[in-house]
Amino acid sequence: MEAKILVVEDDEAIASLLCNHIEKYGYKGVKVTDFNEVLQIFHHIQPHLVLMDVNLPKFDGYYWCRQIRNTSLCPIIFISARTSEIDQIYALENGADDFITKPFYYDIVIAKIKSHLRRAYGEYSTKEKDRIIEVNGVFLDDERLEVKYKDRTVLLTHKECLLLRLLMERHSKVVTRESMLDKIWDDQHFVDENTLNVNISRLRKKFEEIGLDHVIETIRGKGYIFAP
Structure with a gap:
């Protein structure tokens, strides 16, 4: 295109x-x-x-x-x-x-x-058949770029959506910072280390908007875990 x-x-x-x-x-x-x-x-x-x-x-x-x-x-x-x-x-x-x-x-x-x-x-965008993922009542829709819990919905950026999908696909398991940078930012050589922290912080705030606290936990020295 x-x-x-x-x-x-x-x-x-x-x-x-x-x-x-x-x-x-x-x-x-x-x-x-x-x-x-x-x-x-x-x-x-x-x-x-x-x-x-x-x-x-x-x-x-x-x-x-x-x-x-x-x-x-x-x-x-x-x-x-x-x-x-x-x-x-x-x-x-x-x-x-x-x-x-x-x-x-x-x-x-x-x-x-x-x-x-x-x-x-393009090539890394989510295919329609894999569009929606659900974990413990939390629904992520890649096409609409939104996350839903009960009757509440909040919009995500593309980067937030990719990060959340990675966390949800491995829910209850630690996702390392290195793997997140590798899979979400394929040009990670140019990524400021603080960028990941900011995006995780934004995701947490959006979960708070739909009534979910402490959904993404920090595992010190390792990475993050999604455990609603």
Whole structure:
């Protein structure tokens, strides 16, 4: 497929270079030029993935990420000059799937784009026959990207969904951090160690929203266990 990549970056030079590099790999890069209408442009373009800067005119990237997340689970990768751990955590907590700091290598950007597209739509996406998994009354639907318990449902990001499926498939057994990084992030060389912690934290909060506490336990020095 010719994946469409929406580039939300107010530095014209960087946006143009990103689009040019993206198109060398067979994707279609679309630049946002009106930063008051990011959400409307998103819905018009219907991209397969978004590259999002943090520092934008009027509203920042965190705001637009939250707006997109209200209606879409499209993969969102932040690219920002902000390098603090807090900024990266805040991006993930607001719905981002990944975070790249500036200055960056274009090859890393492309590697992450390829990885997220494969996870969301390609060879690593879940097949329909394996779409729904159930453990002790907890249902995970990969197609809808949602987890349900009794009459409550909460939406997940693609990464959260992949992590939860891995935990549910091995429920009551420890899933090591290494195996999670290996199976969920096939470009793990570029993954910040804190990224896994943040995604697990987000999953726990979402379980709390549907009335389940302490569903994912940390096994110190080993990994995590799913035991509802």
